[in-house]
Amino acid sequence: MPRYFTKDHEWIEVEGDAATVGITEYAQSQLGDITFVELPAAGASVGKGDSCSVVDSVKAASDVYAPVSGSVTEGNAALEDQPELVNSDAEGAGWLWRMTLSDAGELADLMDEGAYKAYVAEL
Amino acid sequence: MNEINPSGWRPSISASGVAAPSIETFTDNRALQLEEALIFEIGNLEHCGVDFDDDDLDETLLGGLPSRRSAPVDLPGLTEPEAVRHYTRLSRQNYAIDLGLFPLGSCTMKHNPRLDEKVARMPGFADVHPLQPQSTVQGALKVMNELAQWLITLTGMHGVAMTPKAGAHGELCGLLCIRAALEARGDAREVILVPESAHGTNPATAAFAGYRVENIPATADGRVDVAALTARLGPDVAGVMITNPNTCGLFERDLKTISDAVHAAGGFVYCDGANFNAIVGRVRPGDLGVDAMHINLHKTFSTPHGGGGPGSGPVVLSEALAPFGPLPFTARQADGSVRLVEEETAAEEGHAQAFGRMCAFHGQMGMYTRALAYILSHGADGLRQVSGDAVLNANYVLRSLDDVLDAPFGAAGPCMHEALFSDDGFAEGFSTLDLAKGLIDEGFHPMTVYFPLVVHGAMLVEPTETESKRSLDQFIGAMRSLAERARAGDEALKSAPHLAPRRRLDETLAARKPKLVWKG
Numbered sequence: 001m002p003r004y005f006t007k008d009h010e011w012i013e014v015e016g017d018a019a020t021v022g023i024t025e026y027a028q029s030q031l032g033d034i035t036f037v038e039l040p041a042a043g044a045s046v047g048k049g050d051s052c053s054v055v056d057s058v059k060a061a062s063d064v065y066a067p068v069s070g071s072v073t074e075g076n077a078a079l080e081d082q083p084e085l086v087n088s089d090a091e092g093a094g095w096l097w098r099m100t101l102s103d104a105g106e107l108a109d110l111m112d113e114g115a116y117k118a119y120v121a122e123l
Numbered sequence: 124m125n126e127i128n129p130s131g132w133r134p135s136i137s138a139s140g141v142a143a144p145s146i147e148t149f150t151d152n153r154a155l156q157l158e159e160a161l162i163f164e165i166g167n168l169e170h171c172g173v174d175f176d177d178d179d180l181d182e183t184l185l186g187g188l189p190s191r192r193s194a195p196v197d198l199p200g201l202t203e204p205e206a207v208r209h210y211t212r213l214s215r216q217n218y219a220i221d222l223g224l225f226p227l228g229s230c231t232m233k234h235n236p237r238l239d240e241k242v243a244r245m246p247g248f249a250d251v252h253p254l255q256p257q258s259t260v261q262g263a264l265k266v267m268n269e270l271a272q273w274l275i276t277l278t279g280m281h282g283v284a285m286t287p288k289a290g291a292h293g294e295l296c297g298l299l300c301i302r303a304a305l306e307a308r309g310d311a312r313e314v315i316l317v318p319e320s321a322h323g324t325n326p327a328t329a330a331f332a333g334y335r336v337e338n339i340p341a342t343a344d345g346r347v348d349v350a351a352l353t354a355r356l357g358p359d360v361a362g363v364m365i366t367n368p369n370t371c372g373l374f375e376r377d378l379k380t381i382s383d384a385v386h387a388a389g390g391f392v393y394c395d396g397a398n399f400n401a402i403v404g405r406v407r408p409g410d411l412g413v414d415a416m417h418i419n420l421h422k423t424f425s426t427p428h429g430g431g432g433p434g435s436g437p438v439v440l441s442e443a444l445a446p447f448g449p450l451p452f453t454a455r456q457a458d459g460s461v462r463l464v465e466e467e468t469a470a471e472e473g474h475a476q477a478f479g480r481m482c483a484f485h486g487q488m489g490m491y492t493r494a495l496a497y498i499l500s501h502g503a504d505g506l507r508q509v510s511g512d513a514v515l516n517a518n519y520v521l522r523s524l525d526d527v528l529d530a531p532f533g534a535a536g537p538c539m540h541e542a543l544f545s546d547d548g549f550a551e552g553f554s555t556l557d558l559a560k561g562l563i564d565e566g567f568h569p570m571t572v573y574f575p576l577v578v579h580g581a582m583l584v585e586p587t588e589t590e591s592k593r594s595l596d597q598f599i600g601a602m603r604s605l606a607e608r609a610r611a612g613d614e615a616l617k618s619a620p621h622l623a624p625r626r627r628l629d630e631t632l633a634a635r636k637p638k639l640v641w642k643g
Contacts (some may be wrong), residue, residue: 033630033631035631035635036634036635058630059573
């Protein structure tokens with residue numbers, strides 16, 4: 001399944017018109033220990049670039065933006081009790097929400113893994 | 124010092140010729156470093172510090188309220204000396220501006236002159252009630268009026284709303300003035316622009332006031348991107364909120380250009396004046412086109428703060444916004460008396476368009492007296508020296524450390540009242556947090572860390588004008604030592620503090636699983 005990345009350090013994995021969104025390993029390493037994750041409600045309609053979630057760490061509260069437009073289908077309920085999953089497995093079990101895509105064409109604006117790695121190396 | 128103590132002898136804090144054995148004391152006290160239990164652990168639910176005569180608990184004295192609760196409230200019972208000692212012991216574990224330098228950037232923790240405290244405690248100011256007849260509190264009203272005139276003069280503005288209770292409350296007051304002015308001309312605008320270099324409360328205030336917040340990026344030198352800001356202006360933009368000097372400790376030198384562009388587009392300029400202490404007596408925000416700006420009396424004009432208050436955040440207003448400022452306010456009358464203008468008399472004072480009130484009464488009287496005492500004891504020339512010394516001290520810290528700590532905007536020239544450093548150059552695995560915890564071992568309150576967000580591993584140091592060179596040199600020496608340890612990868616720093624009553628606390632666990640009640 002193809003995975004895309006944003007300059008704001010979100011990842012999105014797409015399967016058909018459904019997708020899973022999270023923050024990258026680089027993002028979690030910069031935020032430090034995550035203490036709380038505020039998730040979008042199922043059914044919420046989001047636009048590309050909208051703030052959908054807030055990740056609180058010991059350093060800061062950071063917005064997480066929707067990489068593409070669509071509709072939220074579920075938030076990762078496991079994070080309510082175990083926000084540390086975002087630290088231990090940011091690009092796996094620490095996913096934030098699932099959504100359906102309204103315009104798959106928006107994926108073309110995102111980076112693939114190679115481009116994202118090169119982008120992070122520049123930071 | 125050597126002339127007083129020519130031999131230089133003093134008992135050493137560590138070496139007495141004998142290596143200190145590891146001692147476990149029965150009490151867990153370490154000499155005068157006292158362990159203190161929670162008050163519930165000391166107290167006893169069955170005991171009471173005061174003897175009541177049951178017959179004296181007369182319901183008539185309580186206005187008919189029942190004199191006995193139906194169930195105990197589980198308050199701990201302590202004798203009076205136990206209660207006094209408990210809080211005195213706790214106070215010894217605190218760090219305060221009266222104990223040492225408090226370099227918390229953005230907070231302006233400076234010495235509070237004792238003269239101001241004395242004035243604030245005078246019975247004529249301290250014991251007045253807000254509902255007293257105005258004729259009996261003319262002195263207090265004159266203090267408010269005179270302070271208002273000083274604030275207007277120092278900022279070059281047209282009017283001032285004195286009542287807001289602190290900085291963010293002042294921000295809200297300023298935005299409500301902007302909203303009232305826009306509504307008065309039938310102009311519905313929805314957007315407030317907030318640059319990245321602004322205070323963190325600004326976007327929160329704009330959202331609370333019902334506006335949509337849009338961010339404006341910063342330039343590489345830490346200031347507002349003027350081109351990006353002016354490009355975004357339009358008929359939907361109610362105004363901008365800009366912090367000057369900004370959170371990178373830099374003066375927004377393009378503020379006049381920005382103000383002119385915002386005004387030309389029909390918007391208003393809100394300036395966060397929390398850092399006014401860096402420019403007081405030198406720059407009048409009114410000359411830069413600012414329409415509203417709060418002044419943190421508790422920062423710029425001393426007065427104790429921290430620990431949640433009290434604060435005071437009067438908002439100075441331009442000619443365009445002044446008519447919409449909140450009630451009440453003071454107005455000098457022809458006979459020399461001062462009147463507190465409320466709803467009934469607002470129209471007589473040309474203030475019929477006031478948007479409402481920010482609080483029930485007059486604001487923080489105790490802060491007004493302290494601030495006016497501070498202003499009058501310094502005088503206009505003294506206030507000018509306050510800002511000069513605050514900036515000088517910050518630059519002294521910046522330049523004394525920029526060879527061991529990365530100063531991201533150091534090359535851009537002098538800073539204002541705050542010196543900003545990053546963690547660039549630390550050994551792998553060492554962070555700003557480690558250095559901050561190391562400062563506790565050195566006997567200092569840590570500086571502000573991880574703010575502003577635009578700088579990686581930010582450390583924001585605000586020494587203030589009240590620190591002497593000797594005090595600054597001691598702090599700089601401690602910072603230099605810690606920076607060198609972080610660069611060299613001294614593992615001991617990663618578990619600092621080692622000498623505090625408690626070692627490094629698990630802040631993550633505290634945030635994830637907070638225990639908010641005693642027991643359970």
